[in-house]
Amino acid sequence: MKILLEQGRLLDPATGRDEITDICIDKQLIIGVGDQPAGFEPDHVINASGKLVTSGLVDIQCRVREPGHTHKATISSETRAAAHNGITSLCIPPDSNPVTDNSAVVELIHHANHKAGNRCHIYTIGAISKGLQGEQLSNMGSLKKAGCIAVSNALNPFTNNLVQRRAMEYASGQDMLVVIQPYDRALYGNGCAHESAMATRLGLPPIPEAAETAALAKDIELVAQTHARTHFGQISCARSVEMIRQAKRDKLPITADVAIHQLFLTDRDIDGFDSNKLTIPPFRSEQDRDALRQGISDGTIDCICSDHQPHNIDAKLQPFPSAEPGISTLDCFLGLVFRLVDEGVLNLAQALASVSSKPAGIFRLPAGHLAAGEIADVIVIDDQSHYQCDADLFASAGKNCAFTGWDFSARVETTIVAGKIIN
Amino acid sequence: MIHNLQLNSAGKLKHFLDIEGLNHSILTDILDTAESFISVTDRSIKKVPILRGKTVANLFFEASTRTRSTFELAAQRLSADILSLDINTSATVKGESLLDTLHNLQAMQIDMFVIRHQDSGSAHFFAQHVLPGVSVLNAGDGQHAHPTQAMLDMFTIRNYKQQFENLSVAIVGDIMHSRVARSQIHALNILNTGQVRVVGPPTLIPEQAESLGVQVYHDLNEGIRDVDVVIMLRLQKERMRGALLPSEEEYFAQYGLTAKRLQQAKPDAIVMHPGPANRGIEIESSVMDGSQSVILNQVTFGIAVRMAVMSMIAVQPVADA
Structure with a gap:
């Protein structure tokens, strides 16, 4: 199908190009931006005047x-929610059941996506060790061939530094990105809240900063040793931001992301034992949140992910320490990204780049760039919209929202994935 | 929201979950009401009809001897019907969810739940999910709060010292894991206690403990110097396994309350312990059984204080949702 997106405010995250113009799509590709190619006869015209037209969003951590x-x-359910919210590429971590440590599971996931109508592109992050056990290396070459775009041990940190070193070396030999969530299991203990005055008051088992930073320090040293291209996911501490800043100054091949909710909520928000605000890593102090905001603003942190974790109702209908961690964020992702702009943390071009071209660049995905010849993942956003976040209206199956009642100003009107209008 | 949960629209107790968020006048009301019940517990017929026709369910997900039995006695002396459930043999072991257990009991027209559970915040969780008109009394939630224990401790202190303003109180031991300590600290501060101290090794003092309104000491002799009240906390033996402490011997040498050490406190200082005590680990037998110890009186007062809280909740309008 030939689609003409007419007179929208085009903002290309990859180049920062920002002008009111047209986009022409034919089959899966963008075939023209600005001037229409000669003889282009659209089957479908979308009037985008007064709206923002940009690349489909890329979410590198979505369960x-x-x-x-x-x-x-x-x-x-989740690809529908993603498309509904303008997210056209999803990277999913390997801690499914079965674990994504062999090509059969990769194929199973792609088959399920195909059956669901390919509403968005799914990319799998393979397990770096068999069964995520941290003992034997997975068949990373086969995983890459099957379509995995990175390898990770998810929230199962290596207990043996030698195995971790070898895994990182082997991955770099396959030219695969290593994704690490810095996590020290012993220091986490049975903790469920940031170690602070709040955890002390509520009597919640505390999680010290060192549960993240001690692991991160070791991980950075192993990057220095192996030169494996490494991405640190969902960091939460001011000290982590500083360590990554220094490692980048030292020219190590590292990048980092932060989960969108970490840029807004702090340990104060768990007052009242709201199990929807139970996360791993936990919400930390205001100073930590401000350092994360500074980090994303100055580029120390490269990009933002949703860290989407949908839950059934019963998983959260428990006293705080017994509830399952994680927030359903796909349905408020765009709203929160635009709040970063409204609150002056990022300008619009930076904000859009941090959720499209930048993560696409790190994970080497064909996304995040509006230009002729690129895959036509394009979204139309009404950024003059005003509504309140309401979990009952979520497209995601997970209604475990931490932002109910928040005011948002941006809403996706149209999502085009590989030239097909999905939403 | 957390603190309003236990008060009704008139600012009276609807649930009793946490000392934090209550004011001086409610705490004083509890102490005064308990005072009036002391005479009941001294009578030959130890009953008043305040809870007649009401059903109280004791729901203990964790072991307890004195809290559970004093709650039972308190309910009986208020003429309530009482149902005590041993959770270890009940449906939750068979996989029933917490809420389903609660809802099933509610279907038996329980008016008041007395709940102890290992999760901090569990009392709030139950209070959020009971029907309007049903009350929750927190008999200990994780490491968060144990408000009736704190109130019986306040009752004990007031009984011996008459006031709080000019007192120094030291709480000694495992503050980190103690719901009793947290509730005591809040109660002492709300009652305008002159000085509240906590004493223990850094591994047993929680992060930013000062934010609770206490002074932190790591040396026992300094920590109890010139105090009016010494509250010893129970040391659980599993703390040794978690590398929080080297050994029981070392702990007793550093933090055990001996007769000699007690001389650092004021001559008329009282010694308290919420029980169960480990003789020879946190407290020497001669102190526990000595003239300054009021530990057994705490247990007696516990019945009157729990009667007070139950009766104050029971007189609130039923349907105040």
């Missing part, structure tokens, strides 16, 4: 719960 936890959500 879809399939395979293994389909009572919480499915590839079908």
Whole structure:
């Protein structure tokens, strides 16, 4: 189908190009930006005047719960939610059940996405060790061939530094990105809240900063040793931002992301034992949040992910320490990204780049650039919209929202994935 | 929201979950009401009809001897019907969810739940999910709060010292894991206690403990110097396994309350312990059984204080949602 997106405010995250113009799409590709190619006869015209037209968003950390936890959500439900919210590429971590440590699971996921109508591109992050056990290396070459775009041990940190070193070396030999969530299991203990006056008052088992920073320090040293291209996911501490800043100054091949909710909520928000605000890593202090905001603003942190974790109702209907961690964020991702602009943390071009071209660059995905010849993942945003976040209206199967009642100003009107109008 | 949960629209107790968020006048009301019940517990017929026709369910997900039995006695002396559930043999072990257990009991027309559970915040969780008109009394939630214990301790202090303003109180031991200490600290501060101290090794003092309104000491002799009240906390033996302490011997040498050490406190200082005590680990037998110890009186007062809280909740309008 030939689609003409007419007279929208085009903002290309990759180049910062910002002008009111047209986009022409034919089959899967963008075939023209600005001037229409000669003889272009659109089958469908979308009037985007007064709206923002940009690349589909890229979310590099999103749990879809399939395979293994389909009572919480499915590839079908979460790709629908993603498309509904302008996210056209999803990277899913390997801690499904079964673990994504072999090509059969990768194929299973792609098959399920195809069956669900390919509403968005799914990319799998393979397990770096068999069963995420941290003992034997996974068949990374086969995983890459099957389509994995990176490898990770998810929230199962290596307990053996030698195995971790070898895994990182082997991955770099396959030219695969290593994704690490810095996590020291012993220092986490049975903790469920940032170690602070709040955890002390509420009597919640505390999680010290060192549960992240001690692991991160070791991980950075192993990057220095192996030169493996490494991405640090979902960091939460001011000290982590500073360590990454220094490692980048030292020219180590590292990048980092932060989960969108970490840029807004702090340990104060868990007052009242709201289990929807139980996360791993936990919400930390205001100073930590401000340092994360500074980090994303000055480029120390490269990009923002949703860290979407949809849950069934029962998973959260528990006293705080017994509830399952994680927030359903796909349905408020765009709203929160635009709040970063409204609150002066990022300008619009930076904000859009941090959720499209930048993560696409790190994970080498064909996304985040509006130009002729690129895959036509394009979204139309009404950025003059005003509404309140309401979990009951979420497209995601997970209604475990931490932002109910927040005011948002941006809403996706149209999502085009590979030239197909999905939403 | 957390603190309003236990008060009704008139500012009276609807649930009793946490000392934090209550004011001086409610705490004083509890102490005064408990005072009036002391005479009941001294009578030959130890009953008043305040809870007649009401059903109280004791729901203990964690082991307890004195809290559970004093709650039972308190309910009986107020003429309530009482149902005590041993959770270890009940449906939750068979996989029933917490809420389903609660809802099933509610279907038996329980008016008041007395709940102890290992999760901090569990009392709030239950209070958020009971029907309007049903009350929750927190008998200990994780490491968060144990408000009736704190109130019986306040009752004990007032009984011996008459006031709080000019007192120095030291709480000694495992503050980190103690719901009793947290509730005591809040109560002492709300009652305008002159000085509240906590004493223990850094591994047993929680992060930013000062923010609770206490002075932190790591040396026992300094920590109890010239205090009017010494509250010893129970040291759980599993703390040794978690590398929080080297050994029981070392702990007793550093933090055990001996008769000699007690001389650092004022001559008329009282010694308290919420029980169960470990003789020879946190407290020497001669101190525990000595003239300054009021530990057994705490248990007696516990019944009157729990009667007070139950009766104050029971007189609130039923349907105040």
